[in-house]
Amino acid sequence: MNRIDLSRRPFSLDHTLSCGQVFRWERQGAWWQGIVGNDLIRVRQEGDILMYESGNEETIRSYFQLDLDLDRILQSIDRDPVIHGAIGHCRGLRIVRQDPWECLASYICATYANIPGIIKKIQLLCESFGEPFDTEYGTCYRFPSAEAIASSELCDIRDCRLGYRSEYLCETARRITDDPAWAGRIAALSCGEARTELMAFRGVGPKVADCVLLFAFARYEVFPVDVWISRIMHGCYGLPIPSAYQRIAAEGRAIFGDYAGYAQEYLFCDRQRLVPGRS
DNA sequence: CGCCAGGCGGGAC
């Protein structure tokens, strides 16, 4: 059994993995199991100790961004009673560092679907096109490469129940296969330029682009707006509903500052409490 | 059953 001493750094494994930013982690009793890159990771938290029995410390530290000063970030976004409540409720949630292709493909599949449904679609996608590997915990599947998707028949991708998203995913996979340096190029761009570049992929609009910027490129200033965030910004911050995407995003950025994306995740994580009367 | 979901593309204007 390996241990990472969190040494009083705020971290909540449960909030981090169940808040809806990632779709491939499974809870197995006290353990969480997921695949990061090529590796199976099994982790479990007990207070200030993060235990792991598969995977290596460097991967885990980097994936969960354990060396990021979360206290400082939370202090910087804690600017009103609404976000203060969300922070109190979800403290320790960290934005994980996702692989750019997995994040992009996942959020293309996530449009206009609910989270349990997204999890199923992506699981089907991985079991159909991902590379299987055996572990002492059973057979696991890596996230399919862009090449694997690009070289598959559209009808086989449709079998993963992606609906109209199938063609978007397939086309984006082909473009990325032809341009393997895409992520490095985007990482070097300014936020606005990177966003434009991402939105050139089919199936990627402002919301998906912002999620990819936030979750894969660590652009913590972007404020993705989905229907829940829209409701919260209406109900708790007085914005008219409906408001244009860019208006809400700009307002989030103005209210919360350089870590608006972190604020967004805390609000999203706490959405059921913040938007009463929905489940 | 009907309504909704981490929206987007395309067309109208």
Add this chain to the structure above:
DNA sequence: GTCCCGCATGGC
């Protein structure tokens, strides 16, 4: 530029 609609599927 903004508004509006259709969309394929499943969760609740």
